[in-house]
Amino acid sequence: MRRTFTALALILVLASAAAACSKQRDTGFPPIKPSSSASASPRPQSTVPVTAVTLIGKGIQWDLSQLYFVANQKVTVTVDNQETNGAAHNFALFTDPNRQLGQIFAPKVDTQPGQKLDYVVQALKAGTYYFECFIHPSMHGTVTVAK
Numbered sequence: 060m061r062r063t064f065t066a067l068a069l070i071l072v073l074a075s076a077a078a079a080c081s082k083q084r085d086t087g088f089p090p091i092k093p094s095s096s097a098s099a100s101p102r103p104q105s106t107v108p109v110t111a112v113t114l115i116g117k118g119i120q121w122d123l124s125q126l127y128f129v130a131n132q133k134v135t136v137t138v139d140n141q142e143t144n145g146a147a148h149n150f151a152l153f154t155d156p157n158r159q160l161g162q163i164f165a166p167k168v169d170t171q172p173g174q175k176l177d178y179v180v181q182a183l184k185a186g187t188y189y190f191e192c193f194i195h196p197s198m199h200g201t202v203t204v205a206k
């Protein structure tokens with residue numbers, strides 16, 4: 060009788076251990092990406108309007124999705140292309156959120172991998188504008204222009 064009880068207890072212990080194991084495996088969180096994934100993570104940013112800003116292009120992503128320009132002054136956008144996949148980037152500006160219409164700044168040249176290039180944007184009135192890389196329209200964001 061005692062032997063049966065011991066065997067039963069052992070089975071219960073094993074069963075609960077297996078349950079705990081499978082519970083541990085499913086955390087409900089997405090798996091942690093290895094650090095080798097090329098996506099640039101957003102960096103903390105000031106909301107103060109500036110006349111010069113650097114945009115880093117890496118992994119077919121900009122490091123910033125929101126820019127702040129000073130109104131009524133030329134603004135220099137430096138594109139820092141950190142790609143290792145051979146992709147070139149550039150900077151274009153629109154008044155239309157879908158970036159289909161209202162282009163107000165067109166890049167004359169592309170920034171090649173390993174290059175930094177300045178795009179000097181003409182003085183803009185206060186308001187909201189939209190930027191993108193012409194080559195990769197998924198690389199886009201918003202520009203807030205304020206005094």
Ligand SMILES: [Cu+2]
Pocket residue numbers: 116146147148149192193194195198
């Ligand atoms: Cu691009």
